[in-house]
Amino acid sequence: MKVDVILGLQWGDEGKGKIVDALAPGYDIIARFQGGPNAGHTIEFNNQKIILHTIPSGILHSNTMNIIGNGVVIDPVILNEELNNILAFNPAAAQNLLISKRAHFILPVHRAVDACFEHLKGDAKIGSTLKGIAPAYSDKYNRRGIRAGDIFYPDFLSKYKKLTEEHIQIIKHYGFSTTDFKIDGIEFSRYEELWLAAIEQIKHLQFEDTEIYINEAIQAEKKILAEGAQGTLLDIDFGSYPYVTSSNTICSGVCSGLGIAPHKIGRVYGVFKAYCTRVGSGPFPTELFDETGIKLQKKGNEFGSTTGRVRRCGWLDLPALKYAVMLNGVTDLVMTKADVMNSFETILTATSYLDRDIKYNFIPFDLPVKNLVPQYAQIKGWNRQTDDINTVEDLPEELYNYIKFIENHTNIPVSFLSLGPDRKQTYQL
Numbered sequence: 013m014k015v016d017v018i019l020g021l022q023w024g025d026e027g028k029g030k031i032v033d034a035l036a037p038g039y040d041i042i043a044r045f046q047g048g049p050n051a052g053h054t055i056e057f058n059n060q061k062i063i064l065h066t067i068p069s070g071i072l073h074s075n076t077m078n079i080i081g082n083g084v085v086i087d088p089v090i091l092n093e094e095l096n097n098i099l100a101f102n103p104a105a106a107q108n109l110l111i112s113k114r115a116h117f118i119l120p121v122h123r124a125v126d127a128c129f130e131h132l133k134g135d136a137k138i139g140s141t142l143k144g145i146a147p148a149y150s151d152k153y154n155r156r157g158i159r160a161g162d163i164f165y166p167d168f169l170s171k172y173k174k175l176t177e178e179h180i181q182i183i184k185h186y187g188f189s190t191t192d193f194k195i196d197g198i199e200f201s202r203y204e205e206l207w208l209a210a211i212e213q214i215k216h217l218q219f220e221d222t223e224i225y226i227n228e229a230i231q232a233e234k235k236i237l238a239e240g241a242q243g244t245l246l247d248i249d250f251g252s253y254p255y256v257t258s259s260n261t262i263c264s265g266v267c268s269g270l271g272i273a274p275h276k277i278g279r280v281y282g283v284f285k286a287y288c289t290r291v292g293s294g295p296f297p298t299e300l301f302d303e304t305g306i307k308l309q310k311k312g313n314e315f316g317s318t319t320g321r322v323r324r325c326g327w328l329d330l331p332a333l334k335y336a337v338m339l340n341g342v343t344d345l346v347m348t349k350a351d352v353m354n355s356f357e358t359i360l361t362a363t364s365y366l367d368r369d370i371k372y373n374f375i376p377f378d379l380p381v382k383n384l385v386p387q388y389a390q391i392k393g394w395n396r397q398t399d400d401i402n403t404v405e406d407l408p409e410e411l412y413n414y415i416k417f418i419e420n421h422t423n424i425p426v427s428f429l430s431l432g433p434d435r436k437q438t439y440q441l
Contacts, residue, residue: 014278019240027348029053032069042070045269047241082114083269113161223271255294298326
């Protein structure tokens with residue numbers, strides 16, 4: 013049995029959580045393989061909403077085991093709060109959650125350093141979520157990070173204090189102190205108290221060598237779905253650097269983030285919106301600054317589930333989508349938020365870019381400094397509501413044509429379509 017993968021093909025916020033939740037009944041295990049609480053996966057059902065930041069999106073299904081893999085970075089405060097919220101929906105949630113002993117912790121001082129460095133960038137801010145992601149990953153790769161399994165050893169507190177003091181000295185070097193930066197509106201010293209208390213509270217959870225657990229599950233022919241966070245265009249290597257996240261968001265990150273071999277990867281589901289959005293700074297070739305962009309923003313309720321920031325909106329970018337498909341080896345496309353396009357008589361999609369006389373059919377290395385002008389194709393919109401659709405046979409012909417247009421450009425089938433936030437508004441094509 014191979015491990016299927018679901019990940020985002022744009023700049024994040026593609027609706028991955030909703031799709032994982034819809035697919036979860038068909039899997040025994042859902043495993044997050046990278047990122048941290050900078051992710052925000054929203055699930056809606058029966059007029060109720062829950063936002064997941066660290067815990068995999070299968071946690072609401074009582075028969076599904078959920079794994080936080082070694083490639084994830086964890087803030088114990090956020091994890092503990094998240095789990096407490098989930099228990100109201102699934103009282104057995106703690107029993108269905110495994111945490112890799114090799115996953116690294118985000119310390120309170122990581123968040124202070126994150127805020128310090130973002131402040132120092134001034135107008136060159138990259139739009140960090142200020143969750144301490146980059147400093148935590150930096151310590152991981154500097155071989156001095158604190159891992160989840162460390163909390164069960166006597167020297168944990170001394171390691172914590174030593175690493176915290178080292179970062180405090182860095183903050184002081186730039187003329188600041190930890191009192192200058194609040195964490196989610198909380199003073200540093202108070203957040204540190206909450207963090208240490210959360211460590212004690214999460215000790216009752218199941219910490220495992222999850223790479224062993226997953227590989228044994230593969231041998232036992234369990235069905236496994238690896239869940240990605242953020243999006244391909246935010247990948248640390250292949251995204252629009254430096255306006256990227258601090259982990260590998262693409263399919264290769266599954267292998268290092270969960271401890272499985274490349275040949276164990278099965279189907280790769282790539283999730284994309286029927287249009288494009290982006291939070292924070294960075295290049296966005298198809299961004300709209302007119303009434304159409306505002307219309308997409310309002311109808312799509314485009315506000316970040318983690319930061320609350322307004323999302324920038326634009327038309328679908330096919331060169332970027334094809335680039336993401338290539339990097340991930342996508343086998344199946346999943347289109348979300350098509351219902352946001354219901355009132356459009358005409359839909360534009362970028363099929364290439366021009367920079368002076370040079371044509372690009374892909375995202376170039378120097379995207380952040382190029383002045384790329386999108387070349388658009390016009391497609392007739394369906395211009396009708398889709399709330400009354402119960403089966404795929406009821407889909408408007410124009411929506412089918414839009415899907416076929418995308419399939420022809422990517423050479424990948426659109427296997428699932430989402431026409432609303434509820435898990436029931438997901439259709440297999």
